[in-house]
Amino acid sequence: MNQSAKQHSILQKILALVLGFGPGIFAIGYTIGTGSVTSMIVAGSTYGMQLLWVLLLSCFFSGILMFTYGNYALISGETALFAFKKHLKWGKLIAILIIIGISFGQWNSLMGILGISANIIFELLLLYFPQLEGYQYEGVLAIAILIIGIMYALLLVGKYSFFEKILVIFVSIMGLSFLVSLFMVYPQPKEVLEGLLPSIPQMEGGKMMVAAFVGTTMAAATFLSRPLFVKGKGWTISHLKQQKKDAIIAACLVFVISGAVMAVASGALFHQGEPVTKVLDMANTLEPVAGKFALSLFFFGTLSAGLSSIFPCLLIAPILLADYQSGELDTGSKQFKVITAIACLFALIVPVFGANPIEMQILSQVFNVFVLPLVILGILLLVNNKNLMKGFSTSLLINIGLIAALFFSLLISFKGIVALVDHF
Known part of the structure; x- marks a missing residue:
């Protein structure tokens, strides 16, 4: 076998491995978006690696919950909210509260995601076309409308396998971009090890950031949607081992990719005393340290994180409603098309008003925490x-x-309430 044939064979194997990824790809899409990236950048630049332990615990519990929800769906044949409504006392009320809570959090997050993604594309264009300066509002709004229009058009295709392939592309680009950035800018190994010891930053915003971390990493939407995606994949009770492996890989990848983002921000900015409060602040602070290429790469990863989250965020409300009503998701239904269209219009609120989406992003991550105890x-x-x-x-x-995840979620919910009271 010649060299080019060997390389072709290796590329084919890598491609088959990536495309063979199961419903866990949606878990990564839900979990790592610009909200998550924002939280990791702010935490890494402000507190170094101090909150790595929160990320590790959240990913560990997320893996258990993904596995448990997937197993329940394969064994019982039922989806989550449908089963809550059918089998639990007060199940109907619990299911409705969960639908409202998660949809509120995800749609708020969607506004920020679209705003940040459009801003990132505009900032990337500015790096190479400085003459665009002065047209930020018009440029960002036009880009936001284009992005959400394309996403809605893709949703109308309405096939699980198609959604999965689109997400695989975005998530692969995102993961590679952040990991390559990590090789260029990284923290000291000692700081990484110290970050695994539980401690809460004793400064303004520390408690809020802990709650935001859990809200973005232990995303209730990830677990509740898993039964529908497992069924959409065509898996049955014979796929229990595959489902377990998929949940473990997804949780590990969320930890590695999120940890890489935090480490890049910590390595580049923490010791310089330059905390970042916006993803786009990276433009002024990371470029002198890592150069234009690393900056473009990091922005490209952040953009892929945003785009990989827009898809699942648009899907979440119709998924939860379909789950509650029948346990079956019909992507060709009028209900699906109308709800996703409303979500698209809702997403444009931040770009239309030219608002700063960063605070909205972190607050929406904190609100996500309050539904978690019910879901667990x-x-x-x-x-x-x-x-x-x-x-x-x-x-x-x-x-x-x-049980440990339940107590953890109750503790973090309490911390979240305290943080919100302090904030307002």
């Missing part, structure tokens, strides 16, 4: 119902993990 308690009750689990028992380790 619901699945804990379902997977321990022997009739629903058809002879499959939930292991002691998974139960301990779910």
Whole structure:
């Protein structure tokens, strides 16, 4: 076999591996968006690697919850909210509260994501075409309308496999961009190890950032949507091992990619005493340290994070409603098209008014925390119902993990309330 044939074979294997990724790709799309990237950049530049332990715990619990929700769907054949409504006392009320809470958080996040993504494209254009300066509002608004228009057109294609392939592309670009940036700018190994020891920054915004971290990494939307995506993939009870592997890989990738973003911000900016409050502040602070190429690469990764999140954020409200109504998602229905169209218009609020989306992003991540305890308690009750689990028992380790996740979410919810009271 000649050299070019070998290289072609290796490329084919890599491509097959990437395209073979399962519903976990949606977990990464939901979890790592510009909200997550914003939180990681602000935390890394302000507190160094001090909050790495929060990220690690959140990803660990996320892996357990993805696995548990996926397993329940494959064994029982039911989706999450449909099962809450059908089997739990007060289940209908719990399901409605979850739908309202998650949709509110995700649509707020969507405004910020679109605003930041449009701003990033404009900033990238400014790097190479400085004559565009002075046309920021018009340029950003035009870019935002173009992005959301393309995303809506892609949604109307309405096939699970198509959504999955689009997300695979965005997530792959995002992951590679951030990891390559990490090799150019990185923190000291000692700081990374110290970041694994639990501590909360004793300065303004520290508690808020902890809650935002959990809200963005332990995203309730990720777990609730998993049963529908597992079913959309065509998996059945024979795919239990595959589902477990998919959940573990997704949780690990979320930790690696998010940690890389925090590490780049920490390595480049923390020791210079230049905390970042906006993703776009990176333009002025990262370029002297890493150069125009690294800056473009990091922006490209952040843009891919935004684009990979717009898709799932547009999908979330119709997914939750379909789950509640029947447990089946019909992407060709009038309900799906109308709700996603309203979400697209809602997303344009920040670009139309020229508002700064950063604070909205971090606040929306904090609000996401408050739905988490209900989401964890619901699945804990379902997977321990022997009739629903058809002879499959939930292991002691998974139960301990779910109970620990529940207490963690309650603690962080309390911290989030305290942080919001202090903020306002």
